[in-house]
Amino acid sequence: MKSFCFAKSEIIDSRQAQVHPSDIAILRGYAIFDFFRVVDHIPLFLSKYLDRFISSADKAGLQLVYDKSVLKDIIFQLIEKNNHREGGMRMVLTGGISKNHFHPDGGDLFIFCEPLQMPAPEKYENGVKLLSVNYVRPIPDIKTTNYTYPCYLSLNWQAQKAEDVIYHHQGKVSESSRSNIFMVKGNEIITPASNILKGITREQVMRLSGTVKVEDFSLEELLQADEAFMSSTTKRILPITRIDEHRIGNGKPGPTTKQLMKAFYGIEQEIPSQK
Structure with a gap:
């Protein structure tokens, strides 16, 4: 089944999402993320997860170009477009393509839906x-x-x-x-x-x-x-x-x-x- 994610600036087919191999998320493991559950098409405690994600970006020195309201809108669009009734959603903000392959510089945002298996x-x-x-x-x-x-x-x-x-x-x-x-x-x-x-x-x-x-x-x-x-x-x-x-x-x-x-x-x- 075809799935969709938000990659960098738009919602696309998840299979087309790409991270540059020189992004320090790959080279140095420098990136932030957050993860929340979706139950009956509703993201649980979404406001609190977004507050933490935004705070993590600020503390990590990463530029998040979308505010909380826009992030919410993207998330609900993805839930609808994927008919994502139950599961998880992951937000990732990479460290970017650094001039010296070390210092964070810019970065790309990805948001995608995931299946989720809770403990037995x-x-x-x-x-x-x-x-x-x-x-x-x-x-x-x-x-x-x-x-x-x-x-x-x-x-x-x-x-x-x-x-x-x-x-x-x-x-x-x-x-x-x-x-x-x-x-x-x-x-x-x-x-x-x-x-x-x-x-x-x-x-x-x-x-x-x-x-x-x-x-x-x-x-x-x-x-x-x-x-x-x-x-x-x-x-x-x-x-x-x-x-x-x-x-x-x-x-x-x-x-x-x-x-x-x-x-x-x-x-x-x-x-x-x-x-």
Whole structure:
């Protein structure tokens, strides 16, 4: 089936989209992106994703020539033209063709629709395993395309029956490669404050719970938590029941996690019903 994307300045057949091989997005891995879900033709939390994309472009020194209103219009045109009922949409702004093959210069915008497969139901029912890694993602408050290290690590995840990694450095947990981290201890829900990308789903979790404490904690503290979970666009809220070979809590998704999972799924259903 023919699909369409926005490439540089117009909506075209996706097969015709091109990035110049000298763009530093390719040469140096310098580019930004964002990704959001579409449910029943509605892009979820679109305004917040666009705010983050625009902020990432500004922080990364990349020129984004389209404002928020124009970006919204392009996105809805693509949803209609592709009849994109369910799935994801990705926005990428490249670093541009640099005169010295290093310094960002201009850049091209691409927006395209993607199929999206959420985690299998048993992962929500049983939780997942993460592997701890001593690492901090470079410039974590900008959503860059630099995922080289976790992509490399993923070569061994399947053999270790792991869903992803969890980063920690100098005694503090930060995030997973594509998700924010939460732990539950007693009556408190806690999420790290430092070296993280502030996720849109993370923000919704904080709003739903109303009492999340934002402060750094150690890997050792996380291993002793009653519950743990991760949040992201492509996972919603996913229970963490094992880190390395250590069981979290009783090794099953806990009541707080389950309650938030149900509440988040509820707001997802509300948004399309309001169109």
